[in-house]
Every structure is written in C-alpha cells, then in structure tokens.
Amino acid sequence: MRFTSLTSSDGVTEQLFTLGEIPGVLWTPEGARGPRSLVLLGHGGGQHKMTPGIVSRARRYAAEGFAVVAIDAPHHGERPKDEEFGRIAAEMRAGMAAGGNPGALVAGLHGYLAPRAVADWQEVLTAVQRLDQVGVGPVGYCGMSMGCGLGVPLIAAEPRIRAAVLGLLGVHGLAEDAARVTVPVQFLVQWDDRMVPRDQGLALFDALASAEKTLHANPGQHGGVPSFEVDSSLRFFARHLI
Amino acid sequence: MRFTSLTSSDGVTEQLFTLGEIPGVLWTPEGARGPRSLVLLGHGGGQHKMTPGIVSRARRYAAEGFAVVAIDAPHHGERPKDEEFGRIAAEMRAGMAAGGNPGALVAGLHGYLAPRAVADWQEVLTAVQRLDQVGVGPVGYCGMSMGCGLGVPLIAAEPRIRAAVLGLLGVHGLAEDAARVTVPVQFLVQWDDRMVPRDQGLALFDALASAEKTLHANPGQHGGVPSFEVDSSLRFFARHLI
Numbered sequence A, B: 001m002r003f004t005s006l007t008s009s010d011g012v013t014e015q016l017f018t019l020g021e022i023p024g025v026l027w028t029p030e031g032a033r034g035p036r037s038l039v040l041l042g043h044g045g046g047q048h049k050m051t052p053g054i055v056s057r058a059r060r061y062a063a064e065g066f067a068v069v070a071i072d073a074p075h076h077g078e079r080p081k082d083e084e085f086g087r088i089a090a091e092m093r094a095g096m097a098a099g100g101n102p103g104a105l106v107a108g109l110h111g112y113l114a115p116r117a118v119a120d121w122q123e124v125l126t127a128v129q130r131l132d133q134v135g136v137g138p139v140g141y142c143g144m145s146m147g148c149g150l151g152v153p154l155i156a157a158e159p160r161i162r163a164a165v166l167g168l169l170g171v172h173g174l175a176e177d178a179a180r181v182t183v184p185v186q187f188l189v190q191w192d193d194r195m196v197p198r199d200q201g202l203a204l205f206d207a208l209a210s211a212e213k214t215l216h217a218n219p220g221q222h223g224g225v226p227s228f229e230v231d232s233s234l235r236f237f238a239r240h241l242i
Helices: A052-061 A083-097 A104-130 A146-155 A196-209 A229-242 B052-063 B083-097 B103-130 B148-158 B198-207 B229-240
Strands: A002-009 A012-019 A022-029 A039-043 A066-072 A139-143 A161-167 A185-190 A214-218 B001-011 B012-019 B022-029 B038-042 B069-071 B139-143 B163-167 B183-190 B213-218
Touching: A002 A039, A012 A052, A012 A104, A022 A104, A022 A185, A022 B148, A039 A052, A052 A066, A052 A185, A052 A229, A066 A083, A066 A104, A083 B001, A083 B213, A104 A146, A139 A146, A139 A214, A139 A229, A185 A196, A185 A229, A185 B198, A196 A214, A196 B183, A214 A229, A229 B198, A229 B229, B001 B083, B012 B052, B012 B103, B022 B052, B022 B103, B038 B052, B038 B103, B052 B069, B069 B103, B103 B148, B139 B148, B139 B229, B148 B163, B163 B229, B183 B198
Parallel strands: A039 A066, A039 A139, A139 A161, A161 A185, A185 A214, B038 B069, B038 B139, B139 B163, B163 B183, B183 B213
Antiparallel strands: A002 A012, A012 A022, A022 A066, A214 B213, B001 B012, B012 B022, B022 B069
16 A cells, blocks of 8 residues: 555545555544544546545545545546446447436446456455554445445445445346345435436335435435535444444 | 423423413423524324423423424323214224225324314414513424324414424325425335335325425334434424524
C-alpha cells in the first residue's frame, strides 16, 4: 500500500493511495490513532472514488469518527478500460437507447465487473485494517446503483462486513447473492426512478435475507436522493458498527 | 379545558385534562414556559390516550422540548361507546373472522369515527395552543393504523398541521383525503403485515400529494415497528417543526 498524498481540512485527513493496481482514498479524523469503525464506499456507474457525492459522504462520516475508504471500481476512474468492458458498456447503452430492459442490461455490466470488484475490496480491506489509525474494527459498506450491484456480491462473500447501506437498483441478477446477505441493511428506493422500476427495487429489498433491514423510499428520480438520507445512513452505521 | 392531575418525572410533566367530553393528556418539558412545537398523537384501534406506546413516544418527544397531546378517540378509552359503534365494531370483527377484506372493514369503522375525531382534534388544538407552555408554534401529527385512518382526514382538513408521521394502514377509503395532504409525511409500512397487505400500504403512501414524503418499511408484523423508528420520527419532526 503506497500513499501518494495527504491533506487535512475541517478536521478530516484525506490520503490518496494505490494498492497494486487499485487507486483509492482513505479519510480519517485528523490526528486519529488506534482502531475505529470503517465504512467502504462503492461509487455508481461511470463515477469514481472522488465523485462529489462520495467525497461529501466520506467527509461527513470521517467527521463523526469513522475511517472511510473509496476505490475506483474496475474500468472506472484512473483505471484502464479494456476492450471487453468497452464492448459491454456500448452494448448496454445501445440496448437502453433501443428500449431494452434496463435491469437486465445493467446486470450484465455489473456481472462482468463483480468478481474483480469483490477481490479488490477484500484486498483493500485487509491492507487498510493493518494501518494504526484504522485497525480491526467493525466494517460497513455503502453503495447505491452500481455500488449496490457490486456491493451485494461483496457482502455475500465477505464476513468482515457487518452492516450495509444499499439501494437504487433492482433485483435482476442479484437474487442469489441477496439471499446470502444476512447483515443489517438500510435500503434506498427512489419512488419515481425511471432507471430502476419501483417494483424491481422493492423486490431486491425483499430478496435480502437480513433479519434487520429497513427500506427508505423518497419521491424523485434516480439521482435525487434527499440529503437527509446521508444523516440517516450515518445513524444506521453508528447503531450497528459502534 | 379542565386539568385533573399533574405529575412530573424525568424532566417531563404529564397533565390529564378534559375538554368538554374529550379526555386527554398533555406532556411538556418540566418547567416549560412560552411557545413550542406541538405534536398530536393519535392512538390505534382499541387503544387509548395512555396506551404504553403512546406514553413512551410522548415522553420521548417532550424530553426533547416538544409539547405533546393525546386524546381518547371517539368510543375509545374513557369515552362512552354507543350502540351504533358496537354494531359496526362487531360487524368488522365478524367480517374479518369470515375472511372478509380487512382494508374495507377497517375503513368502514374509521369512516364512522372520522368526522367526530377531526372535530375533537381541532377543538383540542385550539384549546391547547392557548396555554402559555404550548402557545401557537408549529404543529405535527403522529398516528399509525387507526391513528392514520383518522389522521389523514384531519390533516386534509386542518391547515395548522405542518408535518405528519403516518402508516400501518392501506389506501381503502382514504384516497380522496390523501390527495389533499400536501405537508411532509414520514410513512411506516410493516413488510409482513397480515392486517395491512404490503401493496395497500404502498398505495396509501403513493396517494399522498406531499412533495416531501419518505417511506420507511421494516420486516415484521403490524405491531412490530422497530424502536429506532421513534427516534427517526423525532428527527423528522425536528426537521419540519423547529
């Protein structure tokens, strides 16, 4: 794990790093020492580890004492895009333009990325927990849309993750992994989401095997999650990780 | 308005009162003076103003600075039950035992109670806001199940109510009033509710005309709303009434 920059502002320290070929960011409270709860942030499709929504959420969590990590998903951000990914992404866009089923098209792309994404997160988690200011504390995952599509297989595979905030995605391609998710989940649905039909989002919430799961639905489109849901997710993680 | 008792404990003052034929309870922070936000609590069917769930919620809100009022709904608690109500309630129970549509049966009972309940709340609201320790501040309403069935027509009719926590009820008989509700609403659904089919609860949420409305769904039966939803409702009221 190689750190390439360190900046601090408003009580939060932000460190860019690379772990092998994975570029990432670690946020911690300024001057943090010793183990603490950690949240992994998975970004959406076409976004990256420093997308504004990721950065603002990370800083909000870190200001409350959490360590937070984001990495570029495979074929996103600073990472190289291979031909196969380019072909699948182009097919997805063409399929949507032609009126195809968005759930199936998106699931195809996520299915291509998931094995690499899961391995990346597991490697990053192990490396980050070796740092003094993170340590082996409770771990949560937060990801919407593609961050949910890659997060569900990760949580199904990774017992170190003890709570998750997910959503903005339908059940297509995820039913089996969702049935292996048993940790507490807060799940977001946008009630008027044209990319994810309401019943498909509700079906993914339904498919989660978690005994404690809580659905938050709000009016508006895919990108319009109200800002109070960031505070709500913070309280959810505080309830389950502290 | 006649106060019949006053007790204080843990920083909250509880006063029983009667207003005409309406028995009620007022909770305020101990020693409260001057205007403050007020929450009206509507209890569920067969319950009353001092049902444990009402008292604990009221004390929690009052401890945070709110004034809180609960009253016995018509034909509930200390109030007399007339023959017509007894007949409708017996018909509802018999219909349910015979496998009838619970939504329709419950809506029949609520429809009988609603005109009186709305008038009672309006009278109580006017009287309570004349008290020094309540005053004319922002007003919210919180009611689940029958408290929702009587609350939706109240909020549709009463412009002084500026935010509401509702839920645990389906759309049957309420679509027209719901379409007149425009204040922010937090709406609860129990995902495995045998009394209120999931799609009926979602349909009532959908029918609310509010630009800001947020749905919280949790696993479990009608009576099994998790305790963290009380905290969440408090933050919702704090967001909209303070």
